[in-house]
Amino acid sequence: MMKAWRKTSTLACGLVWAAAIGESSLRAEVLLRDDFNGSGNVNTAVWRLPFGEEGSFVGRTQFRGDPATDLPQQGLAEPLASDGKVAELYLDTYSPIDPGNQFLGTDLLTKQNFARGGGLTFESRIRLKPTTTGGLVGGFFSYDVQRESPPGTLVRDEIDYELISNQAIGGAPTNDPFTNFWNEGPFTGPGAAGAGQFHNVAGLNLTQFQNYKVEWTPAAIKWYVNNSLVRTQTTNVPDDPMKLHFNLWAPDSSFSDAFNAALTPAATSGANQRYALQVDHVEVNRINTTLSANLLADPSFENQTSPNPNGTGGWTVFNNAFYDGVNLLPQDGEVALKTFGPFHGSTDASGAFQNVPALPGQQFTSSIYAYSPSGDSIFGRANYTTIALQFVNSGGAVIGSVNFSPGTNQKETPIFDGRDPNLIEDEWLKYSVDAIAPTGTAFVRMNLFFIQTQNEGGAVWFDNASLMRLDSAATFASADFNQDGFVNGVDLASWKAAYGTNAGGDADGDGDSDGNDFLLWQRQYTGPNGVAAAGAVPEPGSLALLAFTGAGVACARWSRRAL
Template structure:
């Protein structure tokens, strides 16, 4: 079994004397959506010290400003990323009508065409509940969404009593939400289309609005949202793109282009590839045999492979309402270059949404005697109608198993042997086989990860068994561990 590895790509530990305005836009905004009542101004956000931590502090107050009854702050990161893991360590305010949130949103794509990932949001009148959500649609300003709530575990006080880590892991197959290492909610493609649009981090406290209603006589001001750190990671180790130049950063090197197939640089202000991935995208159009092909990619027989690509139709050169198609395919070959069969399908047609990148995937199993695969795209124009399709960020990956949460010895089942691994390494910062929540230390939270998944196996079947309890000495350590928070 191969455990997913994460490489840090961007972070703010809020250790500087003031907010890094190179990394963050600190908004001045009078009017917001959702019937909110606050005026966002930069003066409501600052670096503060609390309990030995240097934090970003967002303060909401009941001081009127320009017709608004309340003041607060909202920060948006200048860094954007598609996919990966995002972590926010924070202590949230809890009082009626207060709505703190940590979330992801595309910077330049009309909402909600590129999706919205709400890592954590909290209605202040429900002190023991936080929630996570995902919004999407192909119509601007109208959202479909799914959400999950997470209640504070037994014995824990309200969320505002301490710092907690809120996280999301986002890839092509799922969006998984975590609180203190517990995966409490997951969005899968059968529930909603998974966005592939790069997103920025947003941190804010809204006042009033539909989420928790408006403040009343019980609401406490000022209240503070303290953020200890924000970190972004990309997955490494078990996801390798087998294709050459899949983001077309090196023009079209490694690819065969035929017909009307052109390399265009990303140009947000012009009529070219607009925003996207890497430096370039490929434009396919016209009645000629317009194809994009990469040949002779090595594969292993009986292994499963996923070919993915992002496609886009721009409204100024759209195929909407036409019979034009873009097909994606992969064809396997043996050692004598004999074709062993292919997989393929339509990934863009006249019905898809314009002006946003859409992820498309194709999965196939290589025949046992396969040694290579060709992958490609073909633009089909049956009626000489206009329009073009853009292709970007193409990848071919071999499907590899990811370790079960709590399976600390990687034998495919979460059992008593994994408890022993955790017990033997408790407190370690170097032997991290049992670091179930990935915080760099073996602690009580890793026991909870193991406990919550006990009996699970790689087949997805749980066993009806009793969960071992830690010994008395470890129970004392666990009690201390609940209060311990490690900073890198």
């Protein structure tokens, strides 16, 4: 099954370099691509179900949580999918947990979180499967609860697309997609508060596949449907790293736009009705961002004279962890880090950590390769491993963390968990976690933990660690409205959508989208693939005039004025 996953899912370092309109080079990096065209469960190296206190009950819906039986299936035949195959997330009107009182829905989320850096895009081709009913919400969104602000009060960052089935039913369905966002917003239900908006997109059908995309930069959030800009948000933009989710659920009356009293829970399994959200593919890209060199000393555990007692300038190894070049072939170099339980009779950890100088507001991405061998297995045992980023002040106190914390607001993301029936063994697997440094940070600390909750055996190896800083890249051309380093037809479409109505196509900084902005787009044009050939700037009589029919007379007038 792993071979099938490798063909269909990419957690990649696939790099695409492009010239940035006379500025320094930008790198676009594919962080996640999944076409869901394998077989069986979705890739458990990439995806998981919610657990613990992660909002497993929302609205009137209990989310599935058993990784043995509840994971969505991929490779399901669908002729309208781009490759003929999809994954499906289900909502059942019958829930064996509380029959007649709740629904059983699905929430699927990435194990990796994604820091914004200079910018991210995430997009997916999805639909509500036809024969749907009112009262359903199909979600595609980024989300995380990052910290308590003030202490004891949970806050969340979130950027949403929601397909609301009320929009797709009735004699004259509107089929309007819904967008929303929160920046350190209240920790409330998905439909509560925020800044939700419906968008009237001509000819759109929520029960047919459409491409939904979000571009998230420090300056703005931009939502696109089939490459047409439908919304721009330039204030209160979220900044915390977030995981990516798909879900299907039924809200209660607090989400009035999506609630439908006619959709009721079934009291018996025989009365169950099943509905589906179909996912054709998903992709996440990092844009507009430069990455530092690896900030870690001895990232591949080759310096066996290391462990450094304070974790600065090398790894500090604690409890039952040691540099091992004998028992397992390393992923990189000649040595890996072996970890196993400290056998103290209660929950405790072995592992290693390293401190790197950091400043408040800096964003970091970390990764590690890990290996769980069947010959020294943790399967069926209460042991698990994580990577974690912690932030340390000048006095040595931990002031924030992602993925492991004694606090109530952090959720561990296991690399390997002995209690997971889908545990992957005998494979080097790469895992990542991103984080942003809070106020007071002096160091970022990368931790590698083997956590033992009982006196049970098994071991996990770590190798080839990375910790890099994410920085915004070069200045963008003024007509590069989506800030991807190119000035091309996508930016022209943004100008068209904004013309005369908003500043989404403002290239000259005067606060509106008009003919002067088109002229700047024309002069900065880089060609359809981001690299302009000599003499390739389109004339108003060719590409440009074809692109904005309905404004032809005005365009001709602007062109004459420019001569």
